[in-house]
Amino acid sequence: MKVTRKIITFLLIIYIEITNILTLNALAASNDSKWPKGPSVTAESAILMDVNTGTILFEKNPHKQLYPASITKIMTTLLALENSNLSDTVTYSKSAIYNLRYDSSKIYANVGEKLTVEQSLYGIMLASAGDCSNGIAEHISGSIEAFADLMNKKAEDLGCQNTHFVNPHGMPDDNHYTSAYDMALITKAALQYEQFRKIAGAKKYTIPPTNLQKESRYLTNHHKMLIKSNYTYEGCEGGKTGYTVASGYTLVTYAKRGDMELLCVILKDAATEHYTDTAKLFDWGFKNFKSLNISSYLSENQLSNYTLFDKAALKADDGADYVIEIDKNSSILIPKTASFDDLKPTFIKNYNKDTSIPTIRTISYTFSGKEVGSVAVNFIKISNSVEDNYNNLDNAEISIKNSASDVNYNKKRSISFIKIGLTIFVVIIFVSVTYLIIKKRK
Known part of the structure; x- marks a missing residue:
């Protein structure tokens, strides 16, 4: 017995x-296995979002706080569109021009020079101009500090939980950080403005002579997936590049094929890998959804x-x-x-x-x-x-x-x-x- x-x-x-x-296997097979497996990317943080619904298709460390570098300027442009008219005049002050690091990108505005908000935004999004970013910040809020407060208030309103800004251009600061998910929320909000799409998607732009500049300024978009290059991507409609030693390469891109529009955010990647990682995620998204x-x-x-x-x-x-x-x-x-x-x-x-x-x-x-x-x-x-x-x-x-x-x-x-x-x-x-x-x- x-x-x-x-x-x-x-x-x-x-x-x-x-x-x-x-x-357990049956439950797992009925759920997780139905969601397509995403590609491997080298970026420390990445996210792929559907612009229309906000659905997250792919994520890697989406909430990790990292330095954004110049993709910060998407928020600056968004706030300019919400708080000013494109025809408004921006008069560039000494602090707007010289309150920058030596290695910042610029259009080399002169003290007292007058540009429209629209011209300044093209300078921000195409030439990644720090002087234009400061000029817009002072025009809207009176000072860089006050504009940073406005940036943080907007980020909070959009649901960002891992973002804090201290300047409008993205140069390194211990208290200036964001996450891939938060940047996707910010960019998605900006994409609701047709003028943002027009500016961020422009390949070239000319700023005509001003009160203090006799020559035209010819701007070219830095985003290599948008312009003719080894990284040109079919369906790419615009975005913003970023780089500092502290942040590594950062990149925001949106692309459309058929009735699908996808948004990709890459943080802290290696040189050129931010483009190949973005292309991988776009290819995977358009293929599987x-x-x-x-x-x-x-x-x-x-x-x-x-x-x-x-x-x-x-x-x-x-x-x-x-x-x-x-x-x-x-x-x-x-x-x-x-x-x-x-x-x-x-x-x-x-x-x-x-x-x-x-x-x-x-x-x-x-x-x-x-x-x-x-x-x-x-x-x-x-x-x-x-x-x-x-x-x-x-x-x-x-x-x-x-x-x-x-x-x-x-x-x-x-x-x-x-x-x-x-x-x-x-x-x-x-x-x-x-x-x-x-x-x-x-």
Whole structure:
């Protein structure tokens, strides 16, 4: 009997261990393996983001604090577009011109020289001019210190948590740092301005003669993936380069192919490797991901599964009828091997029950635990009638969660089949061994 007990115990241990291993493997295979494996990069920190949705496709030390060097000037340009007019006149002071290190890039503005904000921004983004950066900072805030405070306030508003600026140009300072993720947030915000895209994507620009400069200044973009070079990249639309000894090579680039626009940030890389790393990430992103329009997909395939999108009108406390409409421009970015059914929706409530009019809600989607985009839900008034609409909205949320649980149910069911098979296998072995022991004793 002791032998039989030992055998039973041994078989049970094997059963438990095998079940755990297969369960974990099945869960891992159903999630992480679906997200494409990214390339190897030499940069100390890197990130690849979808501009439209903010989805992070690739990351390496994305929140590590590092020196940004001249990609700082993206924030400077963003603030200039938000706080001044392109036709405004910037008068360059002595401090703006001489409050720079000897090795800073410049357009060599003269004390008292007048340039427009637009001309100064081309100097910043194409020539990486520190004197233009200082001139813009003083024009907007009155001093470099006050402008740095504005930079930090903007970074905080954008959700940056590992960024602190002390100057508008990015020359080294122990208290001047950022992260790849934060720079992606800053650049994404700047890309909402068409004028930023025009300036950052310009290959050349000419500043005509000014009040103190008789000759035109001819500027050429430093970004080698944008201009004709050994690193020219198809679809590259613009960006900003950076380098100091302390920071190494830094690079921000955005590129577009078809309906996808990707943003890449590289921090602390080796010479030329910042270009090859960026190209690797772009190639991988464009190859492995696709854009999916939520509105068209739902209207064609998923409408019946979502109570939220029933044709029946909702009625608010003010007596008005409402119908629900999906933002037709909303899209998400998912791996090409994935489908809409693989997504997990989360219904976000952002209405106030104290008001009588339903407001916009959002459905956020995740894939393999990663956020891949969201869609806005709008309420359109159509008539007058009195009825509480909030219960309908809550039922809609339940419906969405139920439809999303179908995929998880199928995964759990496949794991259950594995366990059942293992149980049968162990029982057969147990019966066989028991029979042999009894037969031997007889």
